[in-house]
Amino acid sequence: MIRSYTSDRTVPIEVTEYGAFPGTFIGPGGQRHPVTVEWFDIDDPDETSDSPLCASWGLPAKGAEQTYESLIGALESGGSLNRRGRALAGYAAGYLAADATDLLRIEAAAEPGGPVLDDELHLLVRSWRRTWRVSLGSAPIASDGPIEAEYRIACVTALLRQFLTVNNTDAVTFEVSFGTHDVDLDVSDPYDAFRTGWSGDGHWLIAEEGDDGDDDVLWPLDAASLETVLAESERNIVQAARATGTLWEFDDTTPEIPGDELVSWLARDLYETIATGVAGPSGPLLAFAKKFPLDEVLCGEGDSCLLLVGPERTALVYVS
Incomplete structure (x- = not known):
């Protein structure tokens, strides 16, 4: 479980023996070990439109705004996105945050006690029904031919x-x-x-x-x-x-x-x-x-x- 968290700082996490929080998970480049977590309340009960399309237009609902900013920021860290890329990232943010209540941004290491991987993004989006995890990191471009x-x-x-x-x-x-x-x-x-x-x-x-x-x-x-x-x-x-x-x-x-x-x-x-x-x-x-x-x-x-x-x-x- 997470011992304590606020929206303005990151703190170490603690994993219980029954696995309330993932001890490790597979990231873009292999096994990842959580180091710190930052929590955001993204519940927006007054929001009347949860269409992911609104986020794809650059107008995310309040609940999707933090997810949108995290995804856009990570994707643009290596260069600017074109309009098509921003629209796709916006839709992904809106889809992930729809009906969600909590957003966790995780910093992870490649090995226990290792340095934080600054070039990766790991998000957990939670609702009362399910938890989504999205991880972004650099990866080689596939060279096995075009998609069918x-x-x-x-x-x-x-x-x-x-x-x-x-x-x-x-x-x-x-x-x-x-x-x-x-x-x-x-x-x-x-x-x-x-x-x-x-x-x-x-x-x-x-x-x-x-x-x-x-x-x-x-x-x-x-x-x-x-x-x-x-x-x-x-x-x-x-x-x-x-x-x-x-x-x-x-x-x-x-x-x-x-x-x-x-x-x-x-x-x-x-x-x-x-x-x-x-x-x-x-x-x-x-x-x-x-x-x-x-x-x-x-x-x-x-x-x-x-x-x-x-x-x-x-x-x-x-x-x-």
Whole structure:
């Protein structure tokens, strides 16, 4: 247990035999031995918004503020963070501190009686249900190749589900599936060639000449139109995420894109990962869409679909 602690000084800790406080734990570089602890009361019963997104905008709730400052300080000790990095760190702080009551900042050594490791950060965030520990320290950059696109997409879409909620029980979902095709696109009208040569798995059909506003077919998008609908979709995603935080409930200003909202960076990361997986850095050759830009689907009405086509691969993004 901790014998005594205050919010303005660090004191030695004492561990009981029943392990009320961890005697040792695994840190970024191996086993770590607690030396001192600093306690902060982060309980904020009057706070009306505990959305982690507020912290990602640089506006953490009172309970998350100390966690936010600790994470940002540690991450910026070796250099400044870009806006994307600050947004991600802010969200992590808001998520960790949500419903929490106590924050413990631990100084640790690599061996019993050894010097404190000043280049590491160890936080314990406690609530009545659980305790989270987060440790930060220098680590070598992995050199075993890029992260698989499918894994990265799964992580991004899982986070987007947290931010884009339709009501108390439902969230907007993004399903991404890759495929292949054998259509020769090196022709005068590649859009028509792909429409007639792609099966669409028997479900997704591409609009033909004469179709009039049929919501059940995919419509071709040229490069300029694709850029426009992606930009508008991103603005709509940010506005939908903002609506979940009471701090922005009455704020109708147009967000800066990309700004401090984590959802903005996630939307870009999702598209770039998919487009690269389809056609490499050059991006898709063709695009087809249904109900794009994203609008109604963010309110729980209907669904949307985007089909990206490369020289040999396709990617279907289904939003519902």
